Each structure stands twice: as structure tokens, then as C-alpha cells.
Amino acid sequence: MATHKLLCNLSFIFLLFFNFHFGTGEIQLNYYSQTCPNAEEIVKEQVISLYNKHGNTAVSWIRTLFHDCMVKSCDASLLLESINGIQSEKISTRNIGMRNFKYINTIKDALESACPMTVSCADIVALSARDGAVMLGGPRVEMKTGRKDSKESHLAEIDASLPNHNDSMMYVLARFRSVGIDVEGTVALLGAHSVGRVHCLNIVDRLYPTVDPTLDPNYAKYLKGRCPHPAPDPNAVEYARNDRESPMILDNMYYKNIMNNKGLLSVDQELMSNPITSPYVEKMAADNDYFHEQFSKALLILSENNPLSDEDGEVRTNCRFVNRD
Secondary structure, eight states: OHHHHHHHHHHHHHHHHHHHHHSSSOOBTTTTTTTOTTHHHHHHHHHHHHHHHOTTHHHHHHHHHHHHHTTTOSSSGGGOOSBTTBOOGGGSGGGTTOOOHHHHHHHHHHHHHHSTTTSOHHHHHHHHHHHHHHHTTOOOOOOOBOOOBOSSOOGGGHHHHSOOTTSOHHHHHHHHHTTTOOHHHHHHHGGGGGSSEEEGGGTGGGTSSSOOTTSOHHHHHHHHHHOOSSSOOTTSOOEEESOSSSTTSOSTHHHHHHHTTOOSSHHHHHHHHSTTTHHHHHHHHHOHHHHHHHHHHHHHHHHTSSOOOTTTOBOOSBTTBOOOO
């Protein structure tokens, strides 16, 4: 009898432990199957609709995931505005050129209409990146959901968390390693530079006062045409395409370009010059399926970085602001 009672007590303690450690703050596949069964389909429909109206939104979703999830947690802190003591992460120089945040709210509004106060903005960031990649010809990734939204900005942590365009490759690899992404995955994730465009602020250091000797001369001429001033206005529409051959397709042309000295950013070209990363560049340049496979794995790891618990996070009703008590 005593043994039976002891086992019951131990079982009860184990259940409490299990629920405490694994019942909250854990993401899982089909998290909304009971509370909002059409959540992922709603996100997908909105991503497709927005892509058909504004094709660059698909690129924005991938970048939003990167800029949000690399900084402490995948918690939609990037979306918060500067208000009530919060300083928005959007004002960081690392986030210059980020755009289309307003359309996150379009997706959120559709979800709120179907399932009020249920689907987090952090999950919208993750799922829209997943579906955006598909719209760009990339692979589809099965993603877990159940993330919670941050109640604070992480502005002060951005510089130490987000790799910059002119950081050394060893530093970039260390930053990605800190969130569980290995060298192969880092090379694959940087392949997202295959799509979209980059503000001239992030390019001019390779053009002025002298042209970076690692740049293909004809490509440098194109870049100077796009970025004619050494000190571009951060608010001006001064951009250059990452990939002129297939600028809106998530493919391995990025790797072929950097093998031909046509890397847009310093970090792009360094992928080829660094002996640790160059073998993966060559392999991805030769095999688009391999690139997609490794990109999928790395995107999934990044999307699951340090999700908040129910106690530490919330489900915002408006992605731009924390909820009022």
C-alpha cells in the first residue's frame, strides 16, 4: 500500500514537472488545430494575395524572420513601434531597408476576424516566411507554431546579435552557431540574398573611395550606376538588386554569381574567399536541390529560436503594440 501511494505521488510530481517544463512555451506542429484550425491556410491565402499585388512582400517575409529571430527570440519584437517607453527595433541601422511591415497587420486582421486573440504575431512572421519562400520558387517547410509575442523591444541587443554586411565570415559563422545553425546552414541561409534588393548604404563601402578589387569590373560599374554617391540618403529609394539574373527567384544563382566575383555585399563575396565556406558555395552552385534542402533545414532551426513561454509572452491583438492590461 505504501509503495503504491509513493508511486502515485511520484507520478503526480512527474506530471507537474512535465507540464511545467513542456506544457507551456513549447511550439508544435498543428498548434492551432483546435483553436483556429484554418490559421495556416489563412496566412497562406493572405501571403498569396499580397504577393499578387506586391511581389516584394514575399522577400520581406523571409528577411523579417531573419531580423526578428536572430535577436534573442522568434517573438515578433521587431514589429513593435516606439511608444510608451518602447524603442522600436526598426530604428536600428541594421534594419535599414526593411519594409512591408504594414502588411503583417493585413494578415493579422484576417486571423483576428476568424479567431480573435488566438494566433500570435510571431507565428505570422514564421508562417509568412515559409509561404513567401514558396512564392519565390523555394522549398516548403513544415513549421511548428505556438510562439508567443514579446512584451518588449530588444533594440539594445541588435548590434551584438545581427551580423552586419561587412563583418568577418568567422564572426558571421559564430553568430549563426549561437542559434544552432552550422556552417552549411549559414551558407544556405545567406542564399536568401538571391532575392530582392539591398539599400546602397550597405554597398558603398565596396565602391568608394576605391572599388573593391574582388568585384567583377562590369558588376562594379552596374553598382556605381545604382549607387552614384558615397553617402546615400538612408530614406532615399537607392537600391541595387542582389541577383540580376533571377531577382525574384530563390535559387542557386546567388552562388554562381559570387563564384564569378559578383557578390553584392562584402559578406557574400567572403563566402567564396573563406576556405571553410567555399566548398559549400561550390556545391550549392552546382545543385539547386541541395541548396533548397539545406535552406529548409536552416530556416526551420532559425524559426524555432528560443520561443517565449506563456508567462513571458502574449498574443498581441495588434502586432505593432503590446496588449494593454
